C-alpha cells in the first residue's frame with residue numbers, strides 16, 4: 001500500500017514547500033493563513049488551524065472555561081473528548097447515543113443536564129450530522145449551555161445548508177492520518193464568534209499577543225497547539241482534493257446502499273461525508289476498524305454500562321465496510337462487491 005496522492009497534487013505540494021523555504025517562515029506564515037481562509041470558506045465559518053483535533057477541542061473548552069463544571073460527553077466516541085474535558089479541568093458526564101445515528105441522544109442528554117452543566121459535546125459520528133442536532137442546539141441555547149461540536153469525522157457532511165460547526169459555539173476538526181482529509185496530524189477550530197477565534201490565535205501559541213510591536217505572553221491561557229507551515233501547505237492541497245475524495249466515497253456508498261440493508265439510514269436531505277460506512281449485524285469478509293469498539297469504550301462501558309445501553313449495543317453490533325479513499329475494490333460492480341464483502 002502507498003498513500004494515494006496523485007502526481008498532479010504532489011507537484012502542487014512540492015511547489016508550496018519551495019515557497020515556504022523562500023519565505024523563511026517555518027510556522028505562523030502565509031500557508032497557515034491561506035489554509036485557514038480556504039477551510040473557512042469551505043465550511044462557511046471562521047477557521048483557525050491548530051496541531052490536532054484534540055488541541056482544537058481543548059482550546060474551545062478552555063475558552064468556555066469548564067473548570068470545576070460538568071461537561072456532557074457521548075460515551076460512544078473516541079477518548080479525545082473526555083480527555084480534553086479533563087485537561088480543561090471539567091468533570092466528564094457520559095451520556096448515551098442513539099442506535100440510528102450513533103450520535104448523542106437528546107433524551108439521555110436531557111436526563112444528564114443539571115445546574116452544574118456548563119457544556120455539551122456532540123460528535124458527528126461517521127460523516128453525517130447528528131440527526132437530533134437542531135433540538136440539542138436549541139435545548140442548550142435556551143439554558144445557556146455551551147454546545148461544542150466534535151467534527152473529526154464530518155468533513156463533507158451537510159444538512160440543510162449547514163455543516164459541522166454551525167450549530168454550537170464552535171467545532172473541532174481533525175486532520176489525523178485516518179480522517180477524510182488527512183495531513184498526518186492537524187486540527188481546525190471553526191466558529192462564527194470572532195472573539196473565540198481571536199482567543200484561539202493566542203491560545204495555540206502560549207498566550208502570545210503582539211501589542212504595538214511588543215510581544216506579551218499571558219501565563220493563564222495557552223500552550224503549544226500550533227500548526228507548522230508544511231502541514232498547512234498540505235492542507236491547502238488537500239482542500240483542492242477534498243471534493244474528489246468526497247465524490248469517490250459517495251459513489252462507493254451508493255453501491256453499498258444496494259448491498260447492505262441493515263445500516264445507518266440517512267434522513268432526507270442529509271449529505272454524509274462517509275468517513276465510515278456503518279452496518280449492523282452484518283457478516284463482512286473485509287472491514288475497517290469500528291467507529292468505536294469495546295477497546296475504545298472498555299473502561300467507560302465497564303463503569304457505566306447500565307447508564308449507556310445504546311453505546312454498549314453499538315460497540316457489539318456495528319461494523320464498517322471499507323470506504324477509505326483508494327480502497328482497491330471500489331471500482332467493482334455492485335454484484336462483485338457483494339461477492340467480495342459478504343460472507
Ligand SMILES: Cc1ncc(COP(=O)(O)O)c(C=O)c1O
Nearest residue numbers: 052053054078080152174175176
Ligand atoms: C471523534 C474524534 N474526536 C477527536 C479525535 C482526535 O483527533 P486528533 O487525533 O487529531 O487529536 C478523533 C480521532 O483522532 C476522533 O475520532
